[in-house]
Amino acid sequence: MPRRPGTPRGPQGGRRLLVISASMGAGHDTVAAELVRRARERGDTAQTVDVLALLPYGLGAVLRCFYRGSVRHFPWAYAALYRLFLRPGAGRRPSGTPLARLAGDRLRELAARTGADVVVPVFHLGAQLTGHLRDRGLLPVPSVVLVIDFELHRQWLHPGNDHCLCLTEEAAREARGNTGTPAETCGPVVAPEFSAGRVPGAAQWRETFDRLGPGRPAVVLSAGAWGVGSHLDATVRLLVDHGYLPVVLCGDNQRLRRTLSGTPGVLALGWVTDMPGLLHAARALIDNAAGQTAVQALAAGLPVVGHRPIPGHGADGVRRMAALGVSEVAEDRTALLEALARLTAPGPDRRRRIAAGRALFTGNADALTLVTDLADAARADVRR
Known part of the structure; x- marks a missing residue:
C-alpha cells in the first residue's frame, strides 16, 4: 500500500484517519466528530467527509431530502424501502453499491490527497463505497467499518471491507458470518x-x-x-x-x-x-x-x-x-x-x-484503538 511521494505524515509520525459520515440527521456526524476528536487528542491527524457530498449531480442532497420527507410525512414508504434494501435476512435483494460507487473517484482522490492510512465509514452507504473500492483494489489503504446501529442491517455489510466494529458480539458474529471478514465488538463512541x-x-x-x-x-x-x-x-x-x-x-x-x-x-x-x-x-x-x-x-x-x-x-x-x-x-x-x-x-x-x-x-476495546492498530499493521506490511 505505497504512499504517494511527498505525502506528509501526521504529527510526530502519527496516523491519518479519513472518517466517512453522512448528514442524515445528526447521529453519524456526532460519532464521526468524537472519533476525530479522540484521534487528534492522541496526536493523529483525522478529518471527516460527508459521503453525500461525494455523490455527483446533487444526488446526495436529493437522497437526504427524500429520506427526511419520507420519515416525516410518509413513514409507510420508508418502511417499504427499508424492507427491500436494508432489513436483515436471507435472499437476494438490491444493494447500495451501485449508488455508492458513483462517489468512488472523489473518495479515492481525497484519500490520496490527505495521505490517509485508514478509511473509517460510520454510515452504511460509506461502507458500501469502501467495500466496493477495496474489493477491486482501487483503495490502497484499509477500510474499517464502525457500525453505530444496534441493528446490523444488510447495507452495513460488504465483503470488500477489511474489518467491522460492532456494538455487540451478536452483531459482530452476524457480520463475520455474512461477509467472511474479521469483526469484533467495541464500545460506543460517545463524548x-x-x-x-x-x-x-x-x-x-x-x-x-x-x-x-x-x-x-x-x-x-x-x-x-x-x-x-x-x-x-x-x-x-x-x-x-x-x-x-x-x-x-x-x-x-x-x-x-x-x-x-x-x-x-x-x-x-x-x-x-x-x-x-x-x-x-x-x-x-x-x-x-x-x-x-x-x-x-x-x-x-x-x-x-x-x-x-x-x-x-x-x-x-x-x-x-x-x-x-x-x-x-x-x-x-x-x-x-x-x-x-x-x-x-x-x-x-x-x-x-x-x-x-x-x-x-466497559469490557470492550476502544473503537479508535482498534482502528489505529489496524492502520499500524497495514503500514508495517508496506514496510516489509
Missing part, C-alpha cells in the same frame, strides 16, 4: 462528558425543570435532529396528565416546537448544545429510534424506554436494545406509564437498568 461523574450544566437544567414543573420528574422525549415522531402530542399530553414534565427534543423542526410550546407543563426545545447536562438532570428518556441520543443516555446513566419508534431501522433498533437488556419497550400508553413509574423512582429497577446500560461502555 466523555456523558459518562462523567459530575456535569456542570446539570444543575442549571434541574433549576429549569423545578421552575416549570415543581415535583414533576423530567422525562426527555427524543425526536431526533429532524423532529420526527409518531403521535408526539398524544404522548406529551399523557405525561402531563400523569404528573411528569415532558422535555421534548424537537431538533430543527420549528413547527413541532411551536405546537408543543403551547401546551402547559411542557418544555419544547430546539437544538440543544448541552446534551450531557440535560441527560444527567432528567429521570428517563423516551426514545423512538435507538440512535445516538439513546446511546448518550445510557452513558449518562439515564433509563431508556422505547415507545412508538419510527419505522424501519428505528423499530428494529428499539427492539434490539430491549432484547439486549439495556432498555425497555413500551408498546402502549399503559406500558409506558408503568415503565416510567418504575424507572424514574429510586429503587432496584432503576439501578439495574442504569447498570445494564453502562455495561456497554
